[in-house]
Amino acid sequence: MMGGVVHAPLDTDVAIETPEHIVFRHRVAGPARRGLAHAIDIVVCYFCVFVVGVVVLLAAGASDLVERAHQSYSATASAGFGLVLLLLFAVQWVYFVVWEAWKGTSLGKMALGLRVVTTTGRPIGFGGAALRNILRAADALPVAYLVGVVSMLVTSRFQRLGDLTADTMVVMVERARVAAPLHLWPPAEPFELAAIPERVTLDADERTAIELFLRRRGTLGPSREEELASIMVEPLARRHGLTTAQAGQRVPGSSRLLALLYERAANAGRGEAPPSSRQEGGRLSWR
Numbered sequence: 001m002m003g004g005v006v007h008a009p010l011d012t013d014v015a016i017e018t019p020e021h022i023v024f025r026h027r028v029a030g031p032a033r034r035g036l037a038h039a040i041d042i043v044v045c046y047f048c049v050f051v052v053g054v055v056v057l058l059a060a061g062a063s064d065l066v067e068r069a070h071q072s073y074s075a076t077a078s079a080g081f082g083l084v085l086l087l088l089f090a091v092q093w094v095y096f097v098v099w100e101a102w103k104g105t106s107l108g109k110m111a112l113g114l115r116v117v118t119t120t121g122r123p124i125g126f127g128g129a130a131l132r133n134i135l136r137a138a139d140a141l142p143v144a145y146l147v148g149v150v151s152m153l154v155t156s157r158f159q160r161l162g163d164l165t166a167d168t169m170v171v172m173v174e175r176a177r178v179a180a181p182l183h184l185w186p187p188a189e190p191f192e193l194a195a196i197p198e199r200v201t202l203d204a205d206e207r208t209a210i211e212l213f214l215r216r217r218g219t220l221g222p223s224r225e226e227e228l229a230s231i232m233v234e235p236l237a238r239r240h241g242l243t244t245a246q247a248g249q250r251v252p253g254s255s256r257l258l259a260l261l262y263e264r265a266a267n268a269g270r271g272e273a274p275p276s277s278r279q280e281g282g283r284l285s286w287r
Helices: 031-060 062-068 075-103 107-111 125-134 146-154 161-166 204-219 222-239 244-248 254-268
Strands: 004-007 013-017 023-028 114-118 168-172
Touching (some): 031 146, 075 125, 107 114, 146 161, 161 168, 204 254
Antiparallel strands (some): 004 013
C-alpha cells in the first residue's frame, strides 16, 4: 500500500503516513516566518558581497582608481568588478540551491527552525532544490514576492509556485526539549516508605517505561492509570519480595506504589542493573 497524507483539523499541521504505516507529523511554516528567514538569508548574502567588494576595492588600489576614474578601470579593478558580479549571482541562486540540497535548509531557515522537505516528508535533494529556486523569480513577481505570498495563502501547506512545481513544503523543526526531573508528589509518608524495601533496583528498560508512565499518567483516566500501573508493578514487587496485597494495606493504589518504588530506586542511584524482570522466553513483557 502506498503512503498517504492525512491532514489534521488545523491546516498548519500535516500528518504523513509512510508505506510502513508510520505517521510523522509536521507543522508547516507560514508566510511570515518564511519571509523573515528569507530576509536573514538576504542580509547574510549581501553582507558577503559587500565584504568581497571592499576587499576588491582595496586590492585594486584607491590611488589607481582615482587616477583612472576619468578614463577606464584598471585590469585589476575590472577583474574585481567581474568577481563581485559573479558572487552576486551566486548568492542569489547557488546559495539557496546548495544549502537546501545539502542540509534541507539555509542559514535563515536554520535560525528560525525551518526545513524544506518533499510533500512525503523526505529530503528534497539537488533536483528539488534547483527546481524550487529557479521558480523563485516567478514567485517574486510583480514586486515583493506578491505571487509567492498569494500562492502560499491559497494552498493548504503554504506552498509558493516553486514548492508546487518541485512538490516540496517548508516545515518547522521540532527542537529537542529537556524533560523536567520527576518528583514524587505528594511526598512519601513514613508509613508508605515502611511498606517498600529499603533497596529497589531497576534496569534501564524498567526505568524508561516507568518514567514514561509517570509523565503521562495525568492524561489517563483513573481506571486506565491503575490498570497500567498494576501490570508494571507486579513483577517489580515479586522481585523485591513484596506482595501487592501487603503493600496495598499501606499504599493507596498501584500507581502510587509504582511511583514510590521508582523514587526509592532513583534516590538509591542506579548501581548495577539487575536482569530484566520482564524477560520471558526471549520476549520482554511486563506480565
